[in-house]
Amino acid sequence: MSLGNYQSQLRIDLGALTSNWSFFAGQAHGAQCAAVIKANAYGLGMKPVATALAEAGCETFFVAHGLEGYQARQVLGPKALIFVLNGVAPQECELFLEHDLTPVLNSLEQITLWQKRGLCCPAGVHLDTGMNRLGLSEEELDQALGPLKSIQIAVIMSHLACASDPDHPKNDMQRKAFLTLATQMPEAPLSLAASGGTLMGSQYCLDMVRPGIGLYGGSPFDRHSVALEPVVTLESPILQLRSVGPGDTIGYGATWQADRRRIVATIGLGYGDGYLRSGSNRGFAIVAGAVCPILGRVSMDLISLDVTGAGSGAKIGAMAQFLGRDAPLDAQAQALDTLSYEILTRLGDRFERTYSQS
Ligand SMILES: *Cc1c(COP(=O)(O)O)cnc(C)c1O
Secondary structure (H helix, E strand, O other), rough: OOOOOOOEEEEEHHHHHHHHHHHHHHHOOOOOOOOEOHHHOOOOOHHHHHHHHHOOOOOOOEOHHHHHHHHHHHHOOOOOOEEOOOOOOHHHHHHHHOOOOOEEEEEEHHHHHHHHOOHHHHHHHEEEEOOOOEEEEEHHHHHHHHOOOOEEEEEEEEOOOOOOOOOOOHHHHHHHHHHHHHHHOOOOEEEEOOHHOOOOOOOHHHOEOOOOHHHHHOOOOOOOOOOOOOOEEEEEEEEEEEEEOOEEOHHHHHOOOOOEEEEEEEOEEEEEOOOOHOOOOOOOOEEEEEEEEEEEEOOOOOOEEEEEHHHOOOOHHHHHEOOOOOOOOHHHHHHHOHHHHHHHHHHHOOOEEEEOOO
């Protein structure tokens, strides 16, 4: 179906995606570079993203759920190694075995289950080194060593709690705890780093790195930017323009009031599309090169922008860029007091995603 001019556009640059993957692979000090494609490849579309990464040479993929693993297998074909981070539930064993999904075993229960049901199929093992979320504690690992002898271990992994701050002392504590625990399974390859850890030096890269957000153009660090290619462009059209003056208010709850004359554009984008409502009175878009702040509340289908600074560039049908080269993902995340991760994974099904190769 052809789209009207009033449709928002979500464009995904697969060339930028694969160049970001190559950047991480080049920073990995010889470690294998996998790709994390959970949550529909961070909202960008599992199928085109996984296909492009595989064509660029990526052989190992991580998802969170068994069903995501199944979807990844349909796209990637039989050769890819697909890890499922959340592990395997008793009812899921058939799915995992039939589609050659490799669970990351997070608990004694999962290890016992896989030992019985997985027979000779490989698995990953997650060690908890201080995040206290998933994975085996030191004591549990002692108990697991017996059953693990009959499982082919494809990777031993752990996850850093504070990699968004490379100077945080917890990073080195977790790294040392991980290496100490892992000596009990000396044959298996080791993986500790997501996007942030990969850029923290060879001592974090080990045998395999697992970048996610960096592939999609988001900096893994709170305070440093990283030279990544922007992957996502989100633009939405101006539907209507109006002039407001002192005392006029905008939108639900009348939370913004003009103190002088302003040109206001109404844009066809809202929280129903996945643009966070926390952008009310704090998010921004770029129109004709000018930074245009959001005025009032974000509603389901509409946002109001102060386009006074855009001059004659603010006209009906002109596009306001919310994400892209002029409106960086990290800047938008900061304005909305959230993370690039949340912005991307909220992008809904209302958009037709279009893909290019840059
Ligand atoms: C999501 C996730 C990753 C990817 O993290 P990024 O910060 O997006 O690079 C890696 N490892 C685990 C265990 C994860 O849950």
